[in-house]
Amino acid sequence: MTSSYAETLAASAGQLAVSVVVPAKDEAENLPILLDEIGQALSGRSFEVLVIDDGSSDGTDKVLQAYAAEHPWLRPFRHETACGQSCAVRTGVLNARGDVVATIDGDGENNPAYIPQLLDALEAAGPSVALAAGQRLGRKASLGKRYASKFANKVRGAILKDNTRDSGCGLKAMRRDVFLQLPYFDSWHRFLPALVIREGYGVVHVDVQDRQRRHGTSKYGIFDRAFIGILDLVGVWWLRRRRKNLPIVSALTK
Numbered sequence: 001m002t003s004s005y006a007e008t009l010a011a012s013a014g015q016l017a018v019s020v021v022v023p024a025k026d027e028a029e030n031l032p033i034l035l036d037e038i039g040q041a042l043s044g045r046s047f048e049v050l051v052i053d054d055g056s057s058d059g060t061d062k063v064l065q066a067y068a069a070e071h072p073w074l075r076p077f078r079h080e081t082a083c084g085q086s087c088a089v090r091t092g093v094l095n096a097r098g099d100v101v102a103t104i105d106g107d108g109e110n111n112p113a114y115i116p117q118l119l120d121a122l123e124a125a126g127p128s129v130a131l132a133a134g135q136r137l138g139r140k141a142s143l144g145k146r147y148a149s150k151f152a153n154k155v156r157g158a159i160l161k162d163n164t165r166d167s168g169c170g171l172k173a174m175r176r177d178v179f180l181q182l183p184y185f186d187s188w189h190r191f192l193p194a195l196v197i198r199e200g201y202g203v204v205h206v207d208v209q210d211r212q213r214r215h216g217t218s219k220y221g222i223f224d225r226a227f228i229g230i231l232d233l234v235g236v237w238w239l240r241r242r243r244k245n246l247p248i249v250s251a252l253t254k
Contacts, residue, residue: 017046017099018119019176021092023085024106025054028063029215034108035067035074041112045119050075050092051106055082086188093179101179103189105170107213110134114208118173121204130178130201133164133193134171134208159237162194164203171208183239187232198240 020038024031031051038049053060053076064076077091093101102118104110114134122132168190182188182195193203 016048016097018042018048018102018115018173019092019096019098019100020047020049020102020104020112020115021089021096022049022051022104022106023054023088023092024051024056024060025082025085025088026056026058026060027106027108027215028056028058028060030108030213031060031063031106032067033214034104034106034112035071037112038104038115039071039073041115045116048073048075048097050077050095052076052088052091053078054084054088055079084186086184086186086190089189090184093176096176099176100173101176102173103170108215109211109213110169110171111209111211114171114206115173117206117208118171121206122173122175125202125204128202129204130175130199131192131196131203132173133167133203133205134169135164135166135205136169136210137207159233160191160194160240162197162203164193164205167191167193169208171206185232185235191232191236194236194240198243 020042022031022034022038027034035049035051051064051074053064055078061076061078064074068074068076075095077095079088079091089103092103100119100122102115104112104115118132118134122129125132170189172192174192174196178196178199178201181199182192188195196203
């Protein structure tokens, strides 16, 4: 990141209370409903919503352009080719203007009504805590996918000791300045609690009820990320092992 770009990012941040980042691929039918729900959930707060169309081929970009024309709080972005959910989240965080970034999946399975609870939990926890993470109850995924997710979460928790039951939940709220400190890699979004702890901050958890998607099918299978997930887990373990104690910095002048 060049210094001029970093200065632009710094200048744009802090103008809003929260930026909601929504990664989406081929969710043209689900997004208008989800965006209406986000607007209702955050009514009375200063907010923006950044939807990142990750190379969709179903007209998602046209749907977002039409919605943004009537809702100025929506800022849509597009990846010309699919780059993955982590990359879409990163695009949203880099372009966000809020002090806090909330994330939510674009398929509608996450309920936006929980976003205010995440924001309130993060604020109540104080400056030592940087992340409020949702943990799903009543998963609506297939039986095989639920068992695979449960197993993966147990292995991850045993190795990384991040005290998080469900690291893959899309509902999260994090301080943007801390988000920008985290090392980026593919599948980064699945290890946010461990990465935040690595930076010396705490994590609070909020239980959220899962729900069925209204349209379309899941873009992720049970076994398609298994081998890559193992490599990512080893990589995050290594990052935590290699972390040195961060210095306590005091300003010498005002």
